[in-house]
Amino acid sequence: MMAFAASRVPAPGGDLPPGADDGPARPGHAPCYALIAALMAAAPQADAPPDAVRLALGAAGALGRSDPVSSVQAAPLQSFDGALYRTGTGAWTILYGDRLPASHARFMIAYLLGRQLLGGPGLAFVECTAQALMAMPDDESAGGLAYSFAARLLMPLEACRRNLPGAVDLDALAALAQRFGLPLPHVARRWLSYTAQQAVLTLERDGRPLGTWTSETAFGLRACDLAGARQALEDGTGIALALGPRRAAVRASQQRHAAFPR
Secondary structure: OOOOOOOOOOOOOOOOOOOOOOOOOOHHHHHHHHHHHHHHHHOOOOOOOOOHHHHHHHHHHHHOOOOOEEEEEEEOOOOOOEEEEEOOOOOEEEEEEOOOOHHHHHHHHHHHHHHHHHOOOOOOEEEEOHHHHHOOOOOOOHHHHHHHHHHHHHOOHHHHHHHOOOOOOHHHHHHHHHHHOOOHHHHHHHHHOOOOEEEEEEEEEOOEEEEEEEOHHHOOOOHHHOEEEEEEOOOOEEEEEEEEEEOOOOOOOOOOOOOOOO
């Protein structure tokens, strides 16, 4: 069997403390918050932003599990950009494409770690593309749960709020994406998950829509109902963000079906 050694994805600089407090969890999803809290508590305080490779390799020890991620490595993947495989010893290997930009690789590793930790005993392997992650729905599917896990692990709520204190637009989100060392679409979706501002995010690739997401206060609105701006990213993804005023969310009547309320 081929042996894989751990490799590092360069972490960006900055002074973003890890922080695990991400708001109150609904009772059915408290274990997800407990996973993040335990991982961050075991991470060196110098990891700011969090080091996805270190977190993956140390997850089993931090959580008391017997199925560790034994290696995280770049590989010349062809038809997909990231993979999670169970080894013959019961451990796991995470692979990410050697052509992936460091920001995409960091999120891919965290996502695949989420699939491993939340997957259950029946999980054998996962293969996915970076584009599929951008289009991942916010729902209770295995992919949706792992996406929410990765976003909240790498972008703690406190750090997001501290670094977006004023008016938010695509330029402000792009600056935060650079600071976090993560792709802009994932950072924009993370902001949508907690903001009180009316906002509609749209992603497309090669003229085909990847998905549309709204903030809680913009439910029922379309992008054309709000003032917006659009950018083309280096990987060919088009991102558009339409913005309106801040509104008070009505959580009781507009319950979101996602793994994490914040």
